[in-house]
Amino acid sequence: MRNVLLIIVVILGAASVLVAQSGRRKDPVPVPTPTPEEKPVGTNPKSVDPKAPPVTAEKNEEYRCTEDGTLAHVIDDGVKRGFQPKEVDTQAEITFRPE
Numbered sequence: 001m002r003n004v005l006l007i008i009v010v011i012l013g014a015a016s017v018l019v020a021q022s023g024r025r026k027d028p029v030p031v032p033t034p035t036p037e038e039k040p041v042g043t044n045p046k047s048v049d050p051k052a053p054p055v056t057a058e059k060n061e062e063y064r065c066t067e068d069g070t071l072a073h074v075i076d077d078g079v080k081r082g083f084q085p086k087e088v089d090t091q092a093e094i095t096f097r098p099e
Contacts, residue, residue, distance in 0.1 A: 062074040
């Protein structure tokens with residue numbers, strides 16, 4: 001028991017001497033910030049076609065983004081959307097219900 005206590009005291013004493021500092025800490029070495037890359041003046045990475053006028057938002061219209069970052073109208077590609085009640089003479093009949 002006495003030996004265990006002596007070993008613990010020696011370990012704590014050695015650790016306190018090894019870990020203790022004199023009160024002076026070294027400042028951390030500042031990491032230099034990378035210099036920003038210079039971009040050539042006059043070249044624009046996203047060039048817009050000067051012939052196409054910009055798309056303006058209109059009410060009840062749908063738009064999508066193009067690859068060059070401009071807007072384009074979503075054109076109806078012939079998909080049938082359904083019928084209005086005024087366009088149909090007979091009612092729909094349900095013949096099969098999924099489980």
